[in-house]
Amino acid sequence: xxxxLQVVKVGIADMNIVKTPSLIRTSGLGSCVGVVxxxxxxxxxxxxxxxxxxxxxxxxxxxNSAKYADTAIRDLVSLLAKSGARSxxxxxxxxxxxxxxxxxxxxxxxxxxxxxxxxxxxELSFLKIAILGEDVGGHSGRTxxxxxxxxxxxxxxxxxxxxxx
Amino acid sequence: MNFxxxxxxxxxxxxxxxxxxxxxxHAATALSTLLNKKIDMSVPDVKIVSFDEMIDMAGGAENVVxxxxxxxxxxxxxxxxxxxxxxxxxxxIRELPGxxxxxxxxxxxxxxxxxxxxxxxxxxxxxxxxxxxxxTKLSLFPSVPMLSIDMVGAIIGTGLLEISQVSDYAxxxxxALNEEVQNTDAVNGHFFLLPDPESFQIIFKALGVPDHE
Numbered sequence: 022x023x024x025x026l027q028v029v030k031v032g033i034a035d036m037n038i039v040k041t042p043s044l045i046r047t048s049g050l051g052s053c054v055g056v057v058x059x060x061x062x063x064x065x066x067x068x069x070x071x072x073x074x075x076x077x078x079x080x081x082x083x084x085n086s087a088k089y090a091d092t093a094i095r096d097l098v099s100l101l102a103k104s105g106a107r108s109x110x111x112x113x114x115x116x117x118x119x120x121x122x123x124x125x126x127x128x129x130x131x132x133x134x135x136x137x138x139x140x141x142x143x144e145l146s147f148l149k150i151a152i153l154g155e156d157v158g159g160h161s162g163r164t165x166x167x168x169x170x171x172x173x174x175x176x177x178x179x180x181x182x183x184x185x186x
Numbered sequence: 187m188n189f190x191x192x193x194x195x196x197x198x199x200x201x202x203x204x205x206x207x208x209x210x211x212h213a214a215t216a217l218s219t220l221l222n223k224k225i226d227m228s229v230p231d232v233k234i235v236s237f238d239e240m241i242d243m244a245g246g247a248e249n250v251v252x253x254x255x256x257x258x259x260x261x262x263x264x265x266x267x268x269x270x271x272x273x274x275x276x277x278x279i280r281e282l283p284g285x286x287x288x289x290x291x292x293x294x295x296x297x298x299x300x301x302x303x304x305x306x307x308x309x310x311x312x313x314x315x316x317x318x319x320x321x322t323k324l325s326l327f328p329s330v331p332m333l334s335i336d337m338v339g340a341i342i343g344t345g346l347l348e349i350s351q352v353s354d355y356a357x358x359x360x361x362a363l364n365e366e367v368q369n370t371d372a373v374n375g376h377f378f379l380l381p382d383p384e385s386f387q388i389i390f391k392a393l394g395v396p397d398h399e
Contacts, residue, residue, distance in 0.1 A: 032238040033247075033343055034354065049247030049339015052347070072343065072350050080352050088350060121344045122255060122332035133347055162340025164248055179250050179336050 028166070031055075034088040036069035036097055038104055039169055046166040050117035052134035054090070054141050054157070057114045057167045057174060058097050058150065060106035066169035067101045069093040073133070074140030090140035098148060113145050114154040114174045114186060116165045134158065154186035194357075198386075199232050201393060202359050206230030208321050209314035210361035210377050216313040217363060220306070221281050228362040234355055237346055243360060244269050244376060247339030251275075254307025255345050256331040258315060261324040262388045264381035265345045266314070268307045272335070274375060275303055277365075282306070295335065304333040314377060322392040345380065352383045 029039045031047040039045040041064040047055050050070065059066035069087055076089040086092035102108050118138035138157045145152060156163070156176050164177045177183045210227050218225040233243075241247050244267075252275040258264040270278070279288040279299050288299035308331045319326040334341050349356050359379040381389060 032236075033241065033339065033346075034237060034350065049241065049337040049343065051336070051340030051343040053340075053343050072347065078351050085354050088354075119340065121334050121336065121340055133344075160334075162337035164337065 031068050031070050033070050034072050034085055036067060036087040036093055036100070038065060038067040038097075038100055040065045040104075041170040044166055044168050046164070048164045050163045050165065051119055051121045052117070052137060054115055054117040054134075054137045055163070055165045056090075056094060056097070056141055056145075057165075058094070058101060058111050059114075059167070059169055059172060060101065060110045061112070061169075061172050062110055063106050064169050065101060065104055065106045066167050067097045068165075068167060069097050071137060071141070074136045090137060091144050094141065094144045094148065098150075111150050112172070113150050113152045114167070114172075115141055115145075115152060116156045116163050116174065116176050116186075118157040119159050119161055119163070121160065121162070156184065156186055194234065198390060198395065201390065201395060202232045202357065203230045205318060205321070205389070206232065206359035206361045206377070206379065209318045209359075209379065210363065212317035213310040213314040213377065214363055216309055217306075220309065221278070223281075223365065226364040228364070230359055230361040232357070232359050234357050236355055237343075237350070240346070240356055240358055240378070241339050241342050243358070244338045244342055244378070245271070247337060249338045250336065251338050251341070252303055252333065252335045253338070253341035254304060254311065254331045254333050255341065256307075256311055257329040257348075258326055258381075259329055260319075260326040262322070262326060262381060262385035262392075263348075264379065264385050265348060266311050266328070266380070267342065267345055267376070267378040268311055269338070269341075269376045269378065270303075271375075275335075278306060279303060300333060300335075304331055307331045307333065310377075314379075322389060324388065324392050342378075345378075348382055349380060356380050357386070 027043040029045045045068045047070045076092045118134040166175045214225045214227045252270045254268040363375040
């Protein structure tokens with residue numbers, strides 16, 4: 022039996038799912054938000070690295086659902102359901118949504134971090150998925166790693182100790 | 187031009203490369219004057235890349251850098267990054283006049299050092315942009331540059347927001363600046379110029395490139 026701990030990496034504006042014993046990770050979350058949805062009883066978890074709050078912001082062709090809070094969360098839920106998670110047993114943990122640059126010009130996009138967090142929470146509450154842990158806001162980038170067996174989300178921030186929620 | 191068109195003509199790529207050449211050339215001269223030493227630059231690399239690839243070009247999502255980010259405003263809006271490895275930022279600050287204390291591993295960072303770094307980014311990107319503006323006869327001006335010392339992924343992700351609404355790819359014009367030291371070819375800093383999708387047409391038009399090229 023292969024017990025090798027495998028870490029599945031999720032890129033920016035991307036999503037994926039894992040089962041025990043694998044871990045799932047995304048690096049360098051700035052204003053982006055990492056949304057983890059998991060079912061502990063099935064030991065399965067999905068992670069989306071979203072960039073923008075709302076798919077209505079999309080212009081032009083080539084739609085990538087993992088980029089937007091609303092569509093990413095919905096797609097992640099159905100992806101998890103197909104892989105054996107109980108939709109009713111899904112819980113969420115979220116991290117990210119920082120404001121990377123303090124001196125912002127008027128641009129609305131500079132305040133995108135808090136808007137992303139808000140959009141994620143709204144979508145999760147609409148789908149009645151409880152948020153059991155969050156580390157959002159601030160001014161620092163984050164790297165997160167989730168363990169579907171323990172339900173622990175490890176968060177690493179530059180110049181700070183790593184925390185587990 | 188379809189922004190997602192991967193078959194962008196070689197002529198257009200050449201023009202973008204020349205833009206990088208002129209802009210970064212002026213920035214390298216400014217840096218060289220500022221530090222009173224020789225600065226080399228690489229031949230600009232023009233690429234159509236996914237966001238992940240762009241972050242990899244800057245050293246990988248988790249790599250900690252000093253990043254100066256600014257928006258280009260005016261006729262052809264876009265985003266610009268000046269990305270420095272932390273050790274290099276430390277060296278640059280020490281070489282600036284004024285003996286500013288700064289150590290990459292010592293927190294909190296000195297306010298004056300951060301301000302100097304921001305000003306460095308301001309001067310370099312300002313000279314990049316003004317030469318670009320002269321070359322294209324377009325009115326381009328920088329927003330107030332913003333500095334962040336953090337993971338590459340977190341810094342660049344923010345600069346990609348404008349483009350991310352339209353596309354999953356960006357056209358980047360990447361030029362590396364190198365301090366001329368013997369026996370090292372370490373890359374010391376990167377300029378990334380990311381015109382907004384609708385700006386390409388404007389730039390090409392300003393330079394007299396026909397649409398069908």
